[in-house]
Amino acid sequence: MQKEKKERPDKYYSILNAAGTVFARLGLHKATISQIAQESGVADGTIYLYFKNKNDILYQFMSFKSDIFFEAMRRAVEGNDSADVKLRNLILCHLTEFQQDRDMAIVFQSEVRYRRDIASQIKDISKIYLDLLTEIIEQGQNEGVLRHDLFMGLVKRFVLGAVEGVINTWVAADGKYDLVSMADPLVELYLNGIKAR
Amino acid sequence: MQKEKKERPDKYYSILNAAGTVFARLGLHKATISQIAQESGVADGTIYLYFKNKNDILYQFMSFKSDIFFEAMRRAVEGNDSADVKLRNLILCHLTEFQQDRDMAIVFQSEVRYRRDIASQIKDISKIYLDLLTEIIEQGQNEGVLRHDLFMGLVKRFVLGAVEGVINTWVAADGKYDLVSMADPLVELYLNGIKAR
Amino acid sequence: MQKEKKERPDKYYSILNAAGTVFARLGLHKATISQIAQESGVADGTIYLYFKNKNDILYQFMSFKSDIFFEAMRRAVEGNDSADVKLRNLILCHLTEFQQDRDMAIVFQSEVRYRRDIASQIKDISKIYLDLLTEIIEQGQNEGVLRHDLFMGLVKRFVLGAVEGVINTWVAADGKYDLVSMADPLVELYLNGIKAR
């Protein structure tokens, strides 16, 4: 039942992380192979022993991080919790993972958003996320915890958009405050809205 | 009390719009000066009569669009409406403007997000937006329409993030559906949340 | 009735000739764009205003030279001369043209021979030549000047191969002797062979 992942040499991951750092600092286009090489302490040519080209580095980076991310996500929502707890766990997990890996957070938010030239496989990342949300919300509706009169397509975007907005702000603030502590207040807003009662 | 705007020649705007189109299609980095020149029907060199450099074009484009955008915003929230109506007007205006100018929507969402190299002035765009939100929410609290126990910093991001999430989805779908119709359901979610009552 | 050739700017030809010189000196692969640029007194980038890439330079060079070459060929064999005179004129023309343009001679003989990656259009150069030979030989057979029991496919190669062998030797000798004077003795060998009578 173990993860069947082909083991990559250390240098592969070394380059991958260096790339993450450089991409986060400069963005895909301004980042140069030389900078990534220097950051990971190898020669330029060495990069090409492990990656097809510059785009491939970004792709592999995102794939690698996504696998970790979604594994964490899945663990966060498995079990018999009620929908509202699951939603809270999901958001908490999301913020925790991004806080722990700010390079990923930056690259993910800035590079993956609108690139039409990035493999659609990477774009599916958010699809997985949205599917998890759908599950949770439907479960919540069945449990009677969540409203039935929800336009699912919108709600999913509403939830994901708000988290990402929070993350973007945190990133823009150079991660100076605790992102994870936003989870509970955020979920509370999802659930209750801002109207006085 | 007249508008203190230096009048720009037509060609300036022609280039600006061409740039918007090309930036939207290819992104800042893949877009070339030649393409912008061709799109606007001028010579490459002409662009440098009106803009300092490539980044300046993006900057001017955003400034120009922002001015229009915030003028519309301001009109949307002026008057004596109650806070919930103003919030609805703000969101409606936001979605309307972006739907009407998809180039701006794409450029704004994809290029402006994380560029550390873009003049901070442009980043202030969202500050203005957030300030409007603050005003509205505070008014709502004073009116008793909105909850008092809100962490303002989070709520603003919550609202803006959700709108942007909805816009991003619309852009990714090539603008195939009506964005503006999302305004009311979205505001309803802001106000009431997703919890069943 | 004038040649309908699109006029190219001087710089196009300047680069073309520089390329010919560099290709002749170093061969296509060892020749660098920088060297060609330097030889023609322009910047590296300028080359790309006139040529798609390095291979394109070779291709254009060959096309340009071929046009001149075959125009000369055609003039050499037109008219009402008998076949043996035409053959002599053809060979004479061939040697004259190559002697006058040693860069072309070298590039043609060394680069065009075996490159599978060169557009077949260029390979057709020798086809035109072989067709001219066919015409001449058939005319000669009709006139009774040339033998009828000739395997045309072989004879054509026999004639062209021998001329090229002579040219190759001349090139290898750095063009130190008069190539054109080889024409008559060569044709005499074609016609009479080396057997004593």
Add this chain to the structure above:
Amino acid sequence: MQKEKKERPDKYYSILNAAGTVFARLGLHKATISQIAQESGVADGTIYLYFKNKNDILYQFMSFKSDIFFEAMRRAVEGNDSADVKLRNLILCHLTEFQQDRDMAIVFQSEVRYRRDIASQIKDISKIYLDLLTEIIEQGQNEGVLRHDLFMGLVKRFVLGAVEGVINTWVAADGKYDLVSMADPLVELYLNGIKAR
């Protein structure tokens, strides 16, 4: 009086043949050390245990093939045959050897022709060939079989050039027909020429 040839290990020849194949397929410049290594089933670095560098491989390849080739040549013209028979044997041997070893044929015809950077030793290959021709022709003149009024320098090129032309054509046709059968008709053309009598 034994052959003073240093015995080379099998791997040397294995690499040599692999190189011949790869050179024939791609040409010296497009062929990579890695491809040659793979073709011969050794590691890249191993090649440098047997060869100084890439050029040296080509050089050794040509030397090796030349030795075999000229050994065959010498056998073809030794004995007391008359000059015309020797000439025929020489050409026959040439075509036979090249047909049997198409890699050599391709490499020889395409790489050796014009390389100024290839050791002159390799260029001497054709010198040996031309010397053999000289011997044969002079013998033929002494025997009265061949014309006395021949410009030897030209005749040699005439003969070699024509054979090579025939070989080139055969190579370009992917060796689809029988090259050896060209020997007799070709020699017949050498001897009698194409003029009707």
Add this chain to the structure above:
DNA sequence: GATGAATGAGTCTTCATTCAT
């Protein structure tokens, strides 16, 4: 003002060659 030809700095990428294991 307008042009667009020219520039050349900047990058990715390849691959012959080396060398620690």
Add this chain to the structure above:
DNA sequence: CATGAATGAAGACTCATTCAT
């Protein structure tokens, strides 16, 4: 001897920017 990972020099090509016309 053999390996093949690592190197880094070299070169094709792009494109923002300039400037003579």
